[in-house]
Structure formats: structure tokens, C-alpha cells
Amino acid sequence: MTTREVSGAAVGRALPVTRYPSPVTRFWWRFRQHRLAVAALGVIGVLALVAAFGPLLAPYDPQYIDLLRKSQPPGDGHLLGTDRLGRDVLSRLLYGAQLSLVVAALATAIAATAGISLGALAGYGPPWLDNAVTRLIDVALALPTFFILVTVQAILPPNWLNVVVIVGLTTWMGPARIVRGNLLSLKRRDFVDAARLAGATPLRIVVRHLLPGVSSQIIVFLTLGLADAVLIEAALSFLGLGIPPYQASWGNMLIDGQVSILSGQWWITLFPGLAILIASLAFNLFGDGLQESLYG
Numbered sequence: 001m002t003t004r005e006v007s008g009a010a011v012g013r014a015l016p017v018t019r020y021p022s023p024v025t026r027f028w029w030r031f032r033q034h035r036l037a038v039a040a041l042g043v044i045g046v047l048a049l050v051a052a053f054g055p056l057l058a059p060y061d062p063q064y065i066d067l068l069r070k071s072q073p074p075g076d077g078h079l080l081g082t083d084r085l086g087r088d089v090l091s092r093l094l095y096g097a098q099l100s101l102v103v104a105a106l107a108t109a110i111a112a113t114a115g116i117s118l119g120a121l122a123g124y125g126p127p128w129l130d131n132a133v134t135r136l137i138d139v140a141l142a143l144p145t146f147f148i149l150v151t152v153q154a155i156l157p158p159n160w161l162n163v164v165v166i167v168g169l170t171t172w173m174g175p176a177r178i179v180r181g182n183l184l185s186l187k188r189r190d191f192v193d194a195a196r197l198a199g200a201t202p203l204r205i206v207v208r209h210l211l212p213g214v215s216s217q218i219i220v221f222l223t224l225g226l227a228d229a230v231l232i233e234a235a236l237s238f239l240g241l242g243i244p245p246y247q248a249s250w251g252n253m254l255i256d257g258q259v260s261i262l263s264g265q266w267w268i269t270l271f272p273g274l275a276i277l278i279a280s281l282a283f284n285l286f287g288d289g290l291q292e293s294l295y296g
Helices: 003-012 023-032 035-057 089-124 127-142 145-155 160-169 173-186 190-197 202-238 250-263 267-295
Strands: none
Touching: 023 035, 023 267, 035 089, 035 267, 089 127, 089 160, 089 173, 089 202, 089 250, 089 267, 127 173, 145 160, 145 202, 160 202, 173 202, 190 202, 202 250, 202 267, 250 267
16 A cells, blocks of 8 residues: 555544534533423423413313302312312413413513613613613612502503503513613624624614624523513412403412411412412523523
8 A cells, every 4th residue: 555545544534523513502502401491491381382272271161150169179070179259270270371471471572672672772872862771770770660560550450451561661671781781892893883884774783783692681581581570460460450350360369369278278379379489480490591501
């Protein structure tokens, strides 16, 4: 074998060039290391399916009153028992999942829209606009948010749409601060100057070049914000200031059971309370896993 053949054989046996994993692959590898976050993602998937198909799975009408079967313990045709009006707890839990989670998702979407818009105006706009938005954020953070919610909801009639709007407009400060802080640093980068010299409008620069750089932080905040929205909706409904009492929601189910629990009817309060706990815990654990996977 000649020297050229030996060299060719050696080259043929050379190890293949190692490819660097994509950002998505690296993120998924890190995320899989957080077993609690993976489990939380599975729980969130189940909650999404329950919210989407819960009314189809409910064995009874959640509003149907049967006084002959009131306050029955789990079993005997009612898997999770009945409340003090004879309504099926499982059916109300499934319908309540849809209403509670939809309200939390819409409120979080409103908070994200308002926060991202104001944060972008402050981060990329002129200094006077930045000062105005910053002062607005400071004032909003200084106010006791929950007492504002209670006051406004006490004035407005009980309505799920009012809950969505009020919760969304009192929780926008977090995404606004995140977007503003990142845009203040990103707008000085060379790629922004290049886009500006190429004739890109300020709106295009913000949407196409700046906001993608903070999208991961916004996603993490929204995931954690969903947990807060679930708890706020439940608290307002529990106080009688959220979802109307005749509609099935997890907070309203807690109201129905707060009197009965002293009489030993634990199931009326236990199951909606567990649903609220599991939902908020799943969103928090998933958000923590996202944060560590993206920035860890």
C-alpha cells in the first residue's frame, strides 16, 4: 500500500465532525433534567384537555339541583359527591376548570399585551416617554393591587369578563419592566443601527429585531403569571366579587363548601381546593423549570 493509500485510509477512518446542538435541543436537554417541571408540563396538558373537553365529560348538568341528594358523600352515582343543593361536584369541577382557566389565560394575555406595549414604548421611545411610563409603573406597583381589585369588583356587577379585564390591567407591570429593561440595552447594539440605516421603521425594529430577544423572558413571566391569575380569580370568586354565583368556578365551589365543611361535608371544599392548588403549583413549577433551562 502506498503512502497516498495509507493517508486516504486514515482520512476515511477519521471521526465525523461533531455538530453543535441547536438552541432548541440544548433547551430540551436542560428541561428534561428538571423532573418536577416535566411532570408539571404533563399536569398542565391534562388541565388543558379538561378545560377543552370537560363539559363533554361531565356526567350531570352542573346547575341541576336535586334536594333529595344534597350533601351526599362520594359514591352512589356521584363520584365526588354532591353539594348542599344536590349538584354534582364532579360536573361542577369540570365546568369550573374551563371557566377558571379561560379567565386566567385571558387575563394573562391582557397583562402581556399591555405590559409589552408600554415596555416597548418606554424602552425604545424618547426619554420623556420613558420617564412617563416608568413613573406610571412605579405608581401602579406602589398601589395595593388586591384591594384595588376588590374595590373595583365591588362597584362593577359580577361578571367573568370584568374579572378578566380588571386582573389583566392590574398585573401588567411585570412584563412592562422586563421589556423596558431589555430594550434599553438592546437598542444600542449594532444590528439595530444597521436596521435603522436600512430604512426600517421604529415599529419594525421593535417587533422584528428587539422583542424576539426578550421573548423567552416574557414566556417565563406569563407562565408564572397564569398561577397568580388562577389564585386571584379564585380569591375574588370566594369573596363573592368574581364569577357570578350561579356559574360553576373553582372559587364559587369554595364558597358553597365553606359552611358545609363545619358539618363534616369535607368533599365539597376539598376537591375544588385541590384543583386550585394543583393548577397553581403546576404553573409555578413549569415556570421555574423554563427559567432554569433558559438561563441556567
